[in-house]
Amino acid sequence: MKVVIIGGGVAGLTLGLLLKKNNIEVVVNEKFKEMTTRGHAFLMHIDGWSILNELNANTEICLPGEEIGAFSLNRQDGKQVKRQKLNLWRCIKRKDLVQFLYDLFPKEQLKTGRTFSHFIYENGKAIAAQFTNGEVEYGDVFVGADGGNSAVREAILGAVTYTPVEVKEVVGICTNERLGASHQNIFTKYQSCTRGLSFGMIPVSEKDFVWFMQYSVAEADCDQGCSPEELKAFCNYQLADFPPVVTELLANNDFSTSYIWNTRDFGLLPKFHADNVVLIGDAAHLALPFTSAGTTNAILDAKKLTEKLLSLDDVEEAFEAYYDERQEDIKKHIYLGRELKELFLNPLSVDGDKMVVPLISKREDKDAHTEKLIDIQYFTDPICSTCWVVQPLLRKLKLEYGAYIKIDYRMGGLLPSWDEYERGSISKPSDVAPHWEEVCMIHGIPLDGDIWIEDPLPSSYPPSIAFKAAQMQDADLALLFLRRIKEMLFLEKINIVDMAYLEKAAFDVGLDSARFVHDYENKAQEAFREDLILAQNMQVGVLPTLIFTNLENEQIISKDYQEYEYLEEIIHKLVPKAQKRTFNTDPVFLFTNFSTMTSKEFSFLSSRDMEETNHILADLFDKGFIDKYESKNGIIWKSKLANY
Structure with missing residues (x-):
């Protein structure tokens, strides 16, 4: 089988390399005779760059780019409204990535200066691609990887209907060593709260940034063919009231290398192929740039198409399987791009802390959307040692009975203060230290009680309120946050009353730490009070307390530490037909x-x-x-x- 790829950008070269790696004959055809720098740089998720790393496994060629570890969203006055950890994202200059792929690809299989004209057909199938320079390339399978304005797509599926251009983007790359030191690994964005205007800067090396200015064409515009001086004046005027860092970065920019990009998309195509011709990347699907998903999706297309061609003998069957596997993700990105565009054009309609950050990758819980037969209200506390040692039981319960149970985490308010606290033998901080050592010996789970001598906590209320602030953002990440602050306390002897530690923990698990602090100081206080009132009404006097309730409103309460078999017994009493799920113990x-x-x-x-x-x-x-x-x-x- 010979595969003819039309388009020598990231999508086409990646597909060519994947096919070549699997001993499939391939020819890549590119219309430009020399590599273009248009596009400057882009963000790519590990889903994309892990595939690229596979391609250079046995070479000394290194994948370029800078890992991006944080996203900071700010108003145009510099006030931060979001600060969130990014997992496994990378910013790469386009020319560096294309050069990386060129260096891996055999030069004799790359044909440049070829602009696609049409296909030559025989018996209803394409047998060759005709190029405008008169050259012809014969093959068995043809792939359109020729971008958003794809001539191949139009040839096989007809014209698409693009959305109107409502947002334009000025893009450039510049060098600033001082800002490189202070903004390392951070995607920083400034957004107007009154109109459709934003400025973003992303490091692509220790001193280089790709920057962009997005603007609503209904409010301002610059002629596509304007001079570098006119483009510079336009950007400086639009961003005049943005923070000094924006002015400083633009002062280093060469506007002769910057350009204006008309942003638009089209709806999900009903298919990505016709007979033996198939599309990948922007040729197959075009999303608005707000999602930063274009390059990653192009590489994933190349990977999935290669897998289907290798696993299925019939080419059209392979194309259909490729479409079936990709269509849902593509549709989500198209609609997400449109949602983000509307938020951008109408900033007055949404609070900053409700802005969507598309660069967050989160695992789907396969049990999350199924109706649960048992509701568990779990009253706990961040400093409760028994709540710490029951953690393995709860993890196993979720693995084995996650299809039946939903756990609602509530704060129990273990330690308001030491002024009036007295439970059993504990009446002061130093009494807690030997208690923790005893719990550690009994259960075999590490706790270090020395913190109660070296830096005792005055109350468990601050970390409890912090959990409610986390819970308001994301219930799953809130559990990671609770786990993290417990580790900080029980093992690392960190005083988790300190907001600096709480904010860091929130950021580290992927929460928006700016919103976290805001909610901690406001809405989370009331949410914590509601938990305390509920605990009082339900007569919760011991932590942990787990209240199991089935759909018939039958209720069983478990208090203090109980063995795992006892918790299983409760589930089977409330749902007699409950089946334990076998999970992978690898x-x-x-x-x-x-x-x-x-x-x-x-x-x-x-x-x-x-x-x-x-x-x-x-x-x-x-x-x-x-x-x-x-x-x-x-x-x-x-x-x-x-x-x-």
Whole structure:
């Protein structure tokens, strides 16, 4: 089989390399005789750049670009309204990525100076691509990778209806070493709160930035063929009341290399092929640039199309399977782009903390959208040692009975202050230290009680309110936040009353830390009070307390630490037909699903004894799959595989 690819950009070259790697004959045809710098740079998710890394596995050619670890959204006066961690994103100059792909691709299989004209058909199938320079390339399969204005797409499927151009984007690249030091690895965006205007800057190296100015054409516009001086004046005028960092960056920009991009998209096509001709990348689907998904999607197209061509004998069947696998994600990105455009054009209609950040990758919970037969109200507290040691039980309960249960996390308010606190033998901070050491010995899960002597917490209310602030943003990330602040307290001896530590924990697990602080100071206070009132009304006097309720409103309450079998028994009493789900106990699976585990947790979840557990964990550590934090009374193992 010979595959003829029309378009020598990122999509076409990636597909060519993947096919060549699998010993399929391929020719890539590019209309430009020399590499173009148009496009400047783009963001790419690990879904894309992990595929590229596979291509250079046996070479010394390194993937270019700068990893981007944070997103900062600010108003035009500089006030930050969002600050969020980005997982596994990279910013790459277009010319660097194309050069990377060129260096890997055999030159004799790359034909330049070829602009597509039409297909030559025989018996209803394309047998050759005709180019405007008179050259012809024969093949068995033809791929249109010729961008958003695809001539191949029009030839096989007809013209598409583009959305009107309502937003334009000025794009450039410039160097600023001072800003490079202060904005390293951060995607920074400034957005007007009164009109459709924004400025973004993303580092592509230690000192280079790609920048863009997005603007509503209904409010202002600049002629497409304007001079560099006119473009510079237009940008400076529009951004005059933006922060000094914007002016400083633009002062270093060469506007002769900048350009204006008309942003538009078209709806999901009913198919990506006709007979033996198929489309990938922007030729197949075009989303607005607000999603930053175009390049990643093009590379994923190349990967999926290659897989289908290799696994299915019939070409059209392979094309249909490729479309079926890609269409849902593509449709989501098209509609997300349109949603973000509307928010951009109508900034007065939405609060800053409600703005969507498309560069956040989050794992789907397969049980999240199914109706649950049991509701569990879980009253807990960030500083409760028993709540810490029941964590393995709750994790296993979710793995085995997640299809039946929904756990609603509530704060129990364990320690208002030490002024009137007295429970059993504990009446002052120093009493907690030996209690934690005892809990550690009984359950085999590390706790370090020295914090109650070295830096005692005055109350559990601040971290409890912080959890409610996290919960208001994202219920799943809130659980990661709660886990993280417990690790900080129980193992690292960090005083989690301090807002600086709470804010860092929020950012580290992927929450918007700017919104987190705002909610902590406002709405979360009331949400915490509501939890305390509910706990009082339900007569919760012991933590942890789990209240199990089925659809018939039958209720069973579990208090304090109980063995796992007791919790299972409750589920079967409330739902007699409940079936335990078998889950994968492979170490890699567990560390992909859980970002951290103690040795006891791993032993419990994997059903291994401690001797085997210790051997496996040591081996994973030696191989670089996990890291570790050694506390006084034990180790917390930190996954390098976890998928948040």
